Amino acid sequence: MSLHRVCGLFAFLSVVCLISFTPLCNGENILVFPVDGSHWINMEILLKELHARGHSITVIRTSTGWHISEKSPLYTSITFKMDEGLQDFLGAYLKEHMNVQRTGASAFTFFKLTKDFIAMVYRAHKVLCDAFVRLLDDEIMVKRLVDSEYDLVLTDPGMAPGLILAKYLKLPMVLNVRWITSGEGHFAIAPSPLSYIPVPGSGLTDKMNFIQRLKNMFFYSIIVLQQKFMIGPIYDAICDKYIQGGCDTFSLLQEADIWLFRSDFVFDFPRPTMPNVVYVGGFQCKPAQPLPADLEEFVQSAGEHGVIIMSLGTWIEALPQEVTNEIASVFAEMPQKVIWRHKGERPSTLGNNTLIVDWMPQKDLLGHPQTKVFVAHGGTNGVQEAIYHGVPVLGIPLFFDQYDNLLRLQERGAGKILQLSEINGHSFEQGLMEVLHQDSYRQNMQRLSRLHRDQPVAPMDQAIFWVEYVMRHKGAPHLRTEAYKMPWYSYYCVDVLLVLLTAATLLLLTALSVVRLLCCRSRKKIKAKQQ
Template sequence: MASHSACGIYTCFSIVLMPLLITPLCDGGKVLVFPVDGSHWINMKIMIEELHARGHSIKVIRPSTSWYIKEESPLYDSITIPENIALQNFLQIFLDDYIKAQREGVSSFTFLKLTWQFLSMLSVAHSMNCDMLAQIFHDESLIQSLLDAQYDLVLTDPAISTGIVLAKYLNIPTVLNVRWISSGDGLFAIAPSPLSYVPVPGSGLTDNMSFMERLKNMFFYSLVVFQERFMVGPCYKAICHKHIQGGCDTISLLQEADIWLFRSDFVFDFPRPTMPNVVYIGGFQCKPAQPLLPDLEDFVESAGEHGVIIMTLGTYVKALPNDIAEEIASVFAKMPQKVIWRHIGQRPSTLGNNTLIVDWMPQKDLLGHPQIKVFVAHGGTNGVQEAIYHGVPVLGIPLFFDQFDNLLRLQERGAGKIINLADVNSHSFDQGLKEVLHQDSYRHNMQRLSRLHRDQPIAPLDHAIFWMEYVMRHKGAAHLRTEAYRMPWYIYYSIDVLVTLLVAVTFFVLSTFIMFRFLCCRGRTSKVKQH
């Protein structure tokens, strides 16, 4: 009897201890996070949740005017930097003007005006963040506490470059949670990006360009260079020269980063050259759908065989102009499907009984519901990747930033359709919606993308966490960086070698010519003397 009890106790201990033996032990690291607000924070917070769950200690730097990053959180401690002006005020003014201009039709003059307004808004945003960074540098007690903390890692989003400048000052290994940098697509700063087949964001081009499209691509690239050199770079360069020994610039700091966690993949994006320290984590925020709240579940199930359409235009746009909203609502009212529409603003008078207006929707959980037939969206990166993950075709109405480029990638793969805002009316919206609903190719193509995206040896979020912990364990990942970022442009492009070869060839050709000329002249002189 005693032996049976001993065996039982031994078995219980084995069951308890076995997971501890199987699970690799991980010492908790200290992570300093310098995020970007808005939808970028939604991505960053997912990484913070996972780091916290694995026992890492996290400190987040945030502005006092932040509208997404909370000061108090069970996941992290925060450092709040005073800021007088909220960035979203500038953004909202630009968005209102941009939407109005699109509705009126974009002429060449309007395009240039909007481009300048957009670049100016970005310049103001970066200047505000440089001021915030200057406050950090001028606060000696804060800087000393950051130095004394001995962080293992800085995790930052380089859409705003303040995080990489602070990481350089603190001399801490850096991981970038990145898709965009201060001057556009991040990979242009680190990987070879031939303009013959790598489209510049904003150009609206694919990787298969005609001659005129390549000219257009070059023009948009020149805008990116202008933005970096003259509108964004100077404020960072000034603060670098003041606080970083030897000075620096944002592009070189980006190239020095240990790991790039790049929020895209080649199921979604066009193939292009890459680098060893770029880790593709597209769709890392996607998870299996959770059950809906009972009232919402009842509404979705009441749609029957016709299914449900969902529509949202993301975090920045609360409502479309009233005339567009009225036309969209009238189309929805005639559809046999049920509709869930995130719309904050004046309630359209043409709204049908089949349409549920909400202030917020559980987008991930709805997209994963089998009743959802079409996702009407603005084309933000998160929404597009979640639609791919769950295999739901997209009818896109791009508004600004990268949204057209994101939707273009779906349209090129036959998984979505684009309607430009200037073209949205009851006829075009009805036609586009019915096309995506009733042409099976859209759903089949999107489900194919979903299968490709899910067929990975390791989940993108686990991949991201592994590389962050890798950098912590090894105090960086310098062996994955190329020496390209240390080279002047004329060495990178081998201009010095080409000039040397050209001089050598020229010298050889001229020497040969002079020699033959000398021999010919000598031969003629000898013949004259003989005569």
């Protein structure tokens, strides 16, 4: 046999052996408890990747869900009955919220918005928890969950039932997270000095003077009180009833194996973090795909002036009518073409250069070279997509985290904020022209884009790796801090400080007693000599 044939046979046998001894990639069984609305959009993207890797996925959804479909090629669904859809009262709240914002900034407006927000959040958690209790009381449903032998719970802790369910089923847990039941996720797991870490809602950056630090402490107090006296007790009651030994929301958060955190430090302010926090900000972003033919034709018809796109996310269909008309009239005078996602009443001042759509391929439009400015509400997904594609933002924050998101862009010179109360034809035109024609906005945003893209591992690949890592190793307890098992006085070393202060006080008193004794003896000797 020739040497060439021997080498060929050896290579063939090597390949056969390699295939034979390579372990098969068995799909695992994942239970998902998501949060509906815009949170579901990025959760679904993660599920698509997990499904492509061969994992079996079960999604728990409510009967009144408005984005999470009952039937999907990606997953099997479990539906539990909820009497009231969150979108039913969220929509009413958001309309009232925008109307109050239009009255302008004042102490009354602040307290009105804060009161209404806390009431709305309380109601959302209460409605969901009431339905979740009925699920846990359904013996057939619970048996189905136990018998399915899931390998992992993947949940969004913006609402906490998923945390409780993971504890109840004694399963490893991965969080797809930025927000928890009471604010931003880092505050539950990582050291968060209020001297340079702004609290959500405060409208502050990481550079604070004394008054701003005082304001930061005030906003932190609101969040703590809200969690302790309004939201926390709702979940504590469920924990006391269904979890042996009880639990609370924060201990459940700190028991999570991995936090897939939807942010990064290109976007966010630097801060302390923990080993089990994996930053996957922008994991939903991908290179732009070609636009539909009719939309591409409209975009190209803009010529050298380019295109402005406007979208206010999944929750807001339209701004107040007078604001909508003001914006439309400004767009009508622009040389650019405009693509505007708008579902409300058609603006009376709409120009021929503006295309109104119910839906737009936002990622593909942001990645199109003709797109010059993104007019947006400042949702996390939209902001991260704008960073990925390097498109400057004119932001109109409406509620929740949107002002804080846009503030981070504005602080880096990549965006500009217009408050809803300040918007009129003049202010909107001025802001739009500034972002459109000052090169610094685009240059700064493109710099952020380069920083964001320059990573050794893509955010989505990181997310998938760590989900599978937890399933391979049945958890990741070695990455969790022991802090959550400590009482507050041990965590802050209050007991140690008290012992040290007591010891120092005793030493000081002893020293004073000795000095006093010596002084007394000295005086007695002096008196004796004088006599």
